[in-house]
Amino acid sequence: MAIALTIDLGTTNVKVGLVNESGEILNLRSVAVPVINSTSGGAEHNPEELKKLIIGLCKDMFSEGLADQVSYIVSSTYQFGLMLLDEQKKPVTGLTLLTDIRSQRTFDAFLDSYSNVDLYAQTGCPLMSPYLLARLFYFSTKEKEVFEQARYFTDSKAFLFEWLTGEFVTDVSTAAATQIYNIHQEAWDDSLLEHIGLSANQFPEIKDGTTYLSPLKESLRQELGLKQGVKVLLGVYDGAALGVGLGCLKPGIGIINVGTSAMLRVPDNTPAFDKSDNKRIQPYALNKSLFLNGGALNNAALPVNWLRNSLFNVDIQDPAMLDIGNEAPLLCFPYLTSERDSKTGPYASGVFFGLRQYHTKVDMARSVLEGVAYSMRYLYDALTENNLQITELRMGGGGAQIKPWPQIFANVLGLPINIPSEDQIALIGSAMLAFVADGRYQDVATLGEQIVKSTISIYPDENAVAVHNERYQFFKKVRETLAPLYKEHSLLSN
Numbered sequence: 001m002a003i004a005l006t007i008d009l010g011t012t013n014v015k016v017g018l019v020n021e022s023g024e025i026l027n028l029r030s031v032a033v034p035v036i037n038s039t040s041g042g043a044e045h046n047p048e049e050l051k052k053l054i055i056g057l058c059k060d061m062f063s064e065g066l067a068d069q070v071s072y073i074v075s076s077t078y079q080f081g082l083m084l085l086d087e088q089k090k091p092v093t094g095l096t097l098l099t100d101i102r103s104q105r106t107f108d109a110f111l112d113s114y115s116n117v118d119l120y121a122q123t124g125c126p127l128m129s130p131y132l133l134a135r136l137f138y139f140s141t142k143e144k145e146v147f148e149q150a151r152y153f154t155d156s157k158a159f160l161f162e163w164l165t166g167e168f169v170t171d172v173s174t175a176a177a178t179q180i181y182n183i184h185q186e187a188w189d190d191s192l193l194e195h196i197g198l199s200a201n202q203f204p205e206i207k208d209g210t211t212y213l214s215p216l217k218e219s220l221r222q223e224l225g226l227k228q229g230v231k232v233l234l235g236v237y238d239g240a241a242l243g244v245g246l247g248c249l250k251p252g253i254g255i256i257n258v259g260t261s262a263m264l265r266v267p268d269n270t271p272a273f274d275k276s277d278n279k280r281i282q283p284y285a286l287n288k289s290l291f292l293n294g295g296a297l298n299n300a301a302l303p304v305n306w307l308r309n310s311l312f313n314v315d316i317q318d319p320a321m322l323d324i325g326n327e328a329p330l331l332c333f334p335y336l337t338s339e340r341d342s343k344t345g346p347y348a349s350g351v352f353f354g355l356r357q358y359h360t361k362v363d364m365a366r367s368v369l370e371g372v373a374y375s376m377r378y379l380y381d382a383l384t385e386n387n388l389q390i391t392e393l394r395m396g397g398g399g400a401q402i403k404p405w406p407q408i409f410a411n412v413l414g415l416p417i418n419i420p421s422e423d424q425i426a427l428i429g430s431a432m433l434a435f436v437a438d439g440r441y442q443d444v445a446t447l448g449e450q451i452v453k454s455t456i457s458i459y460p461d462e463n464a465v466a467v468h469n470e471r472y473q474f475f476k477k478v479r480e481t482l483a484p485l486y487k488e489h490s491l492l493s494n
Helices: 047-062 107-113 119-123 132-142 144-149 156-165 190-194 218-224 238-245 301-311 361-385 404-413 425-437 444-451 462-490
Strands: 003-009 013-020 025-032 043-045 070-077 083-085 152-154 169-171 205-207 213-215 231-233 253-258 262-268 282-287 290-297 331-334 350-353 392-396 417-420 455-458
Touching (some): 003 238, 003 425, 025 425, 043 047, 083 144, 107 132, 119 190, 156 231, 238 262, 253 290, 253 404, 262 361, 301 331, 301 361, 331 462, 404 417
Parallel strands (some): 169 205
Antiparallel strands (some): 003 013
16 A cells, blocks of 8 residues: 655644555654744745755654655645745745745835736736735845845745755646736746746746646755655645645535634636625635635634633633623734735734723633634625525634634534544545545545545534624624724834
């Protein structure tokens, strides 16, 4: 039975696992990834540190055997990672993270510069600062010396694939979240790049991450002690890998991924655009024939971790997180790193609304969990308003392990949520893609039906649903009232 070595590069942790054709995780290692923060708002991963961490995790895992059974390597990676490279493709910068907010400083100028272009219509990406186009604009205007050193530009997926194979290639699902991938032409958009003095040949070649295989570098094969003939599958971004592992690549099945960030997407054969000016929907391509239409949140576990690390520790597994109470609710708008819709998103920041002297740290933690769920409801509304129907919800990601949270999501969305018994679904999804790409199975859907393990079903509490419906409407009203104030507030900085 073949084994896939799967790498999941996240903003907080990097994981490596060994997965067999039955979808069983045979071994697993994980470590936190150090983040380089700068006073200007930068947040990056050091690429050399990432390589060392992955090599170290693999060697530790292989010390228990199975290295000689590995036939495939495949990665899932975060979106929004940008790294500038010199003429020899050596790093000039680190890999930017979602929490890198430098491009907010030049976002108004960016919007003015591209005011004659409908970026959303061309790329499916709404107007927000973390996209690579806005980040490139920042470097071109505020860090000109760094920008002028750069000859090539890469992302998290292409960085890993080039290290593993020597090929400068990224996948469609990662490219789709850059705002420089033309969703209609299925290629880098030269007109957008030329505007800042760049061209498509400075970026990785775009391939189908679900099918593109390449041989592993001999030097890495020897270092890891792997057998001859190991193939590397390009793979997809982390949220898409989770959707594959959940068996969600069928119309009507909604994918909820709750990690540092979060998403709610539903697959379809055609891209969907938000008819509202708010542009809440991103039609991210998984490959050229399948789109994961929906929305995402920059802030999910991120504000939960911030609360516990920067303010006070609190037991988020406490059943009291589900208490509704009789008082006017404490509401949290947990937008520490802006958000992804066009009106509120680019300038959004965190707010506690309705805070009273009797509120406790449990109340504040509960409001963060509920605030993320209300923000997810905002995305769910966008789907239904644009005739994207969801008949079933499946949830994965680290946030699903916070026991009260799936129940809060079910109560706020008013729908049952199915959670798999296995919690490393993205690793399994990546492995499934590798087995199918090399012809061991006919298609991912067939394989998914065979290996998706038992699930836990979380049903909404009807009493809580009624309360949350009312509170969500108020949450939405406050959120939309704050939208212009967020921008005004951002102008108060020096």
